[in-house]
Amino acid sequence: MYLGIDIGGTKTLVASLDDNxxxxxxxxxxxxxxxxxxxxxxxxxxxxxxxxxxxAVGVGMPATSINRTEGIGLSFANLAWHNVPVQQxxxxxIGCPVALENDAKLAGLSEAMLRKEVNSLxxxxxSTGIGxxxxxxxxxxxxxxxxxxxxxxxxxxxxxxxxxxxxSGKAIVTTFGQKAHDITDPEIWKIIARNLSxxxxxxxxxxxxxLIVIGGSVGVYLDKFIEPLTxxxxxxxxxxxxxxxxxxxxxxxEAVVYGCYDYAKxxxxxx
Numbered sequence: 001m002y003l004g005i006d007i008g009g010t011k012t013l014v015a016s017l018d019d020n021x022x023x024x025x026x027x028x029x030x031x032x033x034x035x036x037x038x039x040x041x042x043x044x045x046x047x048x049x050x051x052x053x054x055x056a057v058g059v060g061m062p063a064t065s066i067n068r069t070e071g072i073g074l075s076f077a078n079l080a081w082h083n084v085p086v087q088q089x090x091x092x093x094i095g096c097p098v099a100l101e102n103d104a105k106l107a108g109l110s111e112a113m114l115r116k117e118v119n120s121l122x123x124x125x126x127s128t129g130i131g132x133x134x135x136x137x138x139x140x141x142x143x144x145x146x147x148x149x150x151x152x153x154x155x156x157x158x159x160x161x162x163x164x165x166x167x168s169g170k171a172i173v174t175t176f177g178q179k180a181h182d183i184t185d186p187e188i189w190k191i192i193a194r195n196l197s198x199x200x201x202x203x204x205x206x207x208x209x210x211l212i213v214i215g216g217s218v219g220v221y222l223d224k225f226i227e228p229l230t231x232x233x234x235x236x237x238x239x240x241x242x243x244x245x246x247x248x249x250x251x252x253x254e255a256v257v258y259g260c261y262d263y264a265k266x267x268x269x270x271x
Contacts, residue, residue: 003046003054003094004260006103007031007061009078009128012042013254016051017261023254025049035081043093054096056268058260059086060103062129064147071100077129077150078170099260099267104131104148105140106259107249111213112138113262114250122209122244125216125255126196130164134207144207154198167195169218180218192218193228200233204243215249222248 001024006013008031015026027045032038065074071087087098108123112135115121121135130149134141149164156166165171173179176188183189200212214222222229226246233243249255 001051001054002261002264003049003051003057003096004257004264005042005057005059005090006254006256006260007038007059007079008103008256009062012038012045013257014042014045014049015254015257016049016054017258019265021258021261021265023257024051026257031079033080035084039089039093042090046094054094056096056264057090057094057098058106058262058264059090059098059100060106060256060260061086061100062103062131062148064150066100066102066146068100071098073100077131077148077164097268099264101140101259101263102131102133102146102148103256103259105133105145106263107131107215107255108133108135108145108213108259109138109140109262110251110255110259111135111215111249113258115211115213118211120208120210122203122207122212123249123255124196124200124203124212124214124219125249126167126214126218127169127216129170130168130199131216132203134209141207149199152199152202154202156195156198163199167192167199169216171195172218180221183221183224186224189225190228193225194232196225197229197232200229201236204233205241209244211244212246213249214246215252215255217253219249220252222246 002017004015012031062077063073112121125131133145152163237243
């Protein structure tokens with residue numbers, strides 16, 4: 001059995017998965033802003049799982065900077081954590097090896113594993129914040145994605161600001177007073193699509209992906225804004241700047257935790 005831990009800016013999902021990557025049970029809890037409180041709450045939720053014996057743990061976290069050699073989250077998007085030894089702390093809690101990565105990178109890996117025929121997949125998750133990753137030949141590109149939408153600076157209303165400050169789920173609530181699942185006005189979805197397309201244009205130019213996959217708590221409503229989003233992107237398409245197909249994530253809400261499994265099995269599956 002494997003344990004997947006998806007640490008989000010607002011919620012954390014823990015799930016046990018069998019050797020075939022099937023979730024057998026899971027728990028979800030609000031992510032505490034205090035790191036020590038998070039560890040206590042995490043331990044309680046893992047203890048509530050019937051399975052106690054895990055081969056390895058995969059951890060996805062919204063870290064904008066990671067010391068991967070020592071397993072330390074240096075800085076985080078939407079969490080006030082700094083220089084926290086996530087790998088060692090969770091290894092102490094669970095009692096087995098831990099493989100950790102940026103959450104958007106693991107979600108991208110999970111979606112790429114479901115589309116093994118795609119050579120280059122750009123994954124975008126739009127939730128509390130915005131994360132993204134590039135998966136090439138089923139391998140995570142280490143050079144793209146750590147900072148996510150918090151570090152991608154774009155012009156918006158005459159100022160240079162982080163992409164997620166005006167296009168994330170948090171920004172949607174701030175701007176429109178509604179969460180994505182409550183929005184029914186097509187005009188609002190057009191604005192959301194316009195704001196998302198601004199960052200996508202930059203990422204397509206850099207990554208040149210064969211496919212774009214969109215997930216997250218906002219991305220799950222891709223059918224609401226796929227038409228204006230595609231229209232905005234196609235408007236700038238040229239023979240040298242091709243817009244790839246765009247698809248919804250197959251497992252939008254659980255892509256990270258499945259990616260935790262994929263990554264942990266890849267790192268420790270033969271140990």
